[in-house]
Amino acid sequence: MGENSMSEHNENPAAGEVVRADVSQPGWRASVRWRLVVCMLVSQIIMTGIGWLVIKAGTPEVVTFDMKGTWDIFMQQSAQQKLDEEKAKSLVTRFNRAMSDSLTDWQKTHNVIILVQPAVVSAQQDITTDIRNDIAARMQEGK
Numbered sequence: 001m002g003e004n005s006m007s008e009h010n011e012n013p014a015a016g017e018v019v020r021a022d023v024s025q026p027g028w029r030a031s032v033r034w035r036l037v038v039c040m041l042v043s044q045i046i047m048t049g050i051g052w053l054v055i056k057a058g059t060p061e062v063v064t065f066d067m068k069g070t071w072d073i074f075m076q077q078s079a080q081q082k083l084d085e086e087k088a089k090s091l092v093t094r095f096n097r098a099m100s101d102s103l104t105d106w107q108k109t110h111n112v113i114i115l116v117q118p119a120v121v122s123a124q125q126d127i128t129t130d131i132r133n134d135i136a137a138r139m140q141e142g143k
Contacts, residue, residue: 061110064117065103066128070135098138102131 074095083091106127107114114127 060113061125062120063110063112063114063125063127064120065114065131066126067099067116068118070099070128070132073132094139095135098135099131102134102138106131106134 078088078091078095081091103114106112112127115124117126117128
């Protein structure tokens with residue numbers, strides 16, 4: 001029994017291994033390798049796409065604002081009111097606060113970097129009209 005069981009053990013595959021007659025070992029291994037390569041490439045493409053989306057979502061956009069023009073309009077309108085010095089200072093303070101708050105709120109809600117127009121060479125979105133409207137609304141509230 002000792003010799004016979006040894007030869008049977010050598011001829012049979014190791015315990016737990018399944019050998020199919022229709023699949024050769026080298027072809028099966030190559031197929032598994034190609035599947036692994038394809039899975040790795042697909043996962044890399046997915047991870048690259050996710051990374052791009054995260055970067056795009058976190059990168060602020062650049063917009064412009066015409067601060068000089070806005071100040072000029074304010075100065076023209078306030079000069080027409082013929083205010084005394086104390087009221088003029090109060091009006092300028094309110095305007096500064098309204099403009100600063102409006103720009104800060106716009107920047108936070110839209111995830112943007114706001115630059116004054118002369119500082120920008122290329123065409124960017126101009127938010128001047130929106131900011132001016134918001135400043136006017138804030139100035140009306142503060143009366």
